[in-house]
Amino acid sequence: MVIHTCDALIISCIDFRFQKYIQKWLGKNFRNKTYDYVGFAGASRDLKTILKQLDISVRLHKITQIVLIHHEDCGAYGKESTPKRHATDLKKAKKQILKLYPDLKVDLFYILLDGKFEKVD
Numbered sequence: 001m002v003i004h005t006c007d008a009l010i011i012s013c014i015d016f017r018f019q020k021y022i023q024k025w026l027g028k029n030f031r032n033k034t035y036d037y038v039g040f041a042g043a044s045r046d047l048k049t050i051l052k053q054l055d056i057s058v059r060l061h062k063i064t065q066i067v068l069i070h071h072e073d074c075g076a077y078g079k080e081s082t083p084k085r086h087a088t089d090l091k092k093a094k095k096q097i098l099k100l101y102p103d104l105k106v107d108l109f110y111i112l113l114d115g116k117f118e119k120v121d
């Protein structure tokens with residue numbers, strides 16, 4: 001197998017309404033970078049699924065950064081889709097990821113329905 005590595009793993013929700021915003025954002029912020037990109041309903045809501053994907057990206061592609069993108073009005077969260085809940089879950093995911101991969105750069109974002117990206121710290 002030819003050795004091939006990339007910079008980052010991007011994880012977002014599958015929601016089609018946000019794909020054009022995400023592509024635009026990636027085009028701007030990851031223009032000179034390479035990345036794996038996957039979509040799961042609710043993004044990092046199912047942490048177990050995320051960690052499995054992350055493990056593969058780390059082992060095969062030696063990524064150094066992971067970006068988790070949640071969004072407003074997420075069907076996977078239903079009535080629980082509040083900014084506060086998303087921030088809580090994103091931070092929980094980050095904590096868990098850093099426990100397993102302390103050297104990874106973990107960035108968290110929340111997209112509004114109008115396409116605006118908000119950084120979650």
Ligand SMILES: [Zn+2]
Nearest residue numbers: 013015074075
């Ligand atoms: Zn969603």
